[in-house]
Amino acid sequence: MVATSDYDEFHKLAKRCLLTNTLGSNAQRRHRHHRETMIENISSKLHDTLKKDPIRPINFREVFESELFGLAMKQALGKDVESIYVEEIGTLSRKEMHKVLVMDMMEGAIDVDWRDFFPYLRWIPNKSFELNIQRKHFRRMALMNALIKDQMKRIDAGEEVNCYLDYLLSEAKTLTMDQLAMLLWETIIETADTTLVTTEWAMYQLAKDTIRQVKEENFSQIRYLDAVFHETLRKHSPAPLVPLRYVHEDTQIGGYHIPAGSEIAVNIYGCNIDKNYWENPEEWNPERFLDEKYDPLDLQKTMAFGAEKRACAGSLQAMLLACGAIGRLVQEFEWQLKDGEEEKVDTVGLTSQKLHPLLAVLKPRN
Numbered sequence: 001m002v003a004t005s006d007y008d009e010f011h012k013l014a015k016r017c018l019l020t021n022t023l024g025s026n027a028q029r030r031h032r033h034h035r036e037t038m039i040e041n042i043s044s045k046l047h048d049t050l051k052k053d054p055i056r057p058i059n060f061r062e063v064f065e066s067e068l069f070g071l072a073m074k075q076a077l078g079k080d081v082e083s084i085y086v087e088e089i090g091t092l093s094r095k096e097m098h099k100v101l102v103m104d105m106m107e108g109a110i111d112v113d114w115r116d117f118f119p120y121l122r123w124i125p126n127k128s129f130e131l132n133i134q135r136k137h138f139r140r141m142a143l144m145n146a147l148i149k150d151q152m153k154r155i156d157a158g159e160e161v162n163c164y165l166d167y168l169l170s171e172a173k174t175l176t177m178d179q180l181a182m183l184l185w186e187t188i189i190e191t192a193d194t195t196l197v198t199t200e201w202a203m204y205q206l207a208k209d210t211i212r213q214v215k216e217e218n219f220s221q222i223r224y225l226d227a228v229f230h231e232t233l234r235k236h237s238p239a240p241l242v243p244l245r246y247v248h249e250d251t252q253i254g255g256y257h258i259p260a261g262s263e264i265a266v267n268i269y270g271c272n273i274d275k276n277y278w279e280n281p282e283e284w285n286p287e288r289f290l291d292e293k294y295d296p297l298d299l300q301k302t303m304a305f306g307a308e309k310r311a312c313a314g315s316l317q318a319m320l321l322a323c324g325a326i327g328r329l330v331q332e333f334e335w336q337l338k339d340g341e342e343e344k345v346d347t348v349g350l351t352s353q354k355l356h357p358l359l360a361v362l363k364p365r366n
């Protein structure tokens with residue numbers, strides 16, 4: 001039997017808390033004002049920039065990334081912190097915090113240790129690799145601890161905010177400080193990365209799409225927005241590989257013998273562009289999801305969120321954030337790629353982010 005990844009008591013506690021306070025449907029309803037503020041801020045930043053220079057291409061990522069990080073911080077800690085003094089590393093601005101908590105960790109996840117390709121040489125030290133990972137981990141933990149301590153002062157002063165930190169402190173009292181820091185950090189990095197990647201690819205596809213001539217009316221239809229979201233996830237899966245699954249017993253898959261003790265990964269990207277399943281899989285075509293065979297409420301139309309017990313806990317949040325932003329941005333502006341942008345489809349990093357940030361020329365619609 002191939003079991004899903006280990007699913008122990010700690011994992012169950014963590015996932016239950018995360019869904020109850022932050023990512024489940026009731027929780028997402030409570031966090032609606034954060035989403036509305038985020039989209040409002042993005043819209044006014046874009047309008048302000050265009051007022052100053054209407055023909056200058058906009059770097060969409062710069063605006064969206066900063067606002068999404070703010071939402072992640074509010075959801076996790078109750079506050080979008082502008083700067084913080086961390087005893088071990090000094091004072092960090094908001095941009096530096098984003099680097100320590102998100103960018104450095106995403107880079108670290110794909111750092112290659114050459115010894116993985118030559119396991120019999122594992123005894124040779126690879127000091128620079130190890131030091132680099134340790135340094136990133138050290139900075140992340142130091143910053144998370146400082147952020148938590150700061151917010152604990154607020155909580156001790158009797159101020160209650162509906163955020164994940166407050167919830168964990170009152171409902172999961174057995175957590176160690178390190179566990180608390182890691183659980184909070186996990187929601188920050190997951191909120192701040194994959195949703196950005198998906199929204200940026202969706203806006204690229206929409207801005208490029210001269211055939212469909214993106215119409216404002218389409219985007220007041222939830223069904224069309226949903227189709228754009230899922231088609232973007234299919235074509236540009238931000239998690240191309242599902243985390244490893246541990247094989248508990250000898251088994252057969254697709255004619256291959258898989259011995260107990262192996263670890264296997266599922267190629268999500270492969271499933272999402274499989275010609276046996278999708279018609280013209282290379283084409284970005286949201287209309288395919290308007291077919292009645294797809295339930296608009298089903299978040300698992302593609303393999304992008306994984307499957308079974310370990311399936312993504314944040315799929316609802318990702319959908320609400322991305323669809324909310326895409327709908328509003330298309331209703332407010334006409335989008336056109338800057339000349340030469342069309343060919344820029346290379347990806348980078350663990351989550352297949354667009355290598356070149358999307359540059360588009362925007363025109364406010366009345």
Ligand code: HEM
Nearest residue numbers: 187190191194198239304305306307310311312313314318
């Ligand atoms: C478009 C956006 C996203 C995509 C494509 C995505 C994809 C995935 C995938 C493929 C997995 C692994 C599933 C498996 O092992 O079967 C996963 C796990 C997870 N994701 Fe997401 N994710 C997204 C957004 C988010 C967001 C916004 C959050 C929350 C802040 C989140 C939280 C999680 C968590 C907590 C897990 C681990 C679940 C577990 O181990 O039980 N994800 N995600």
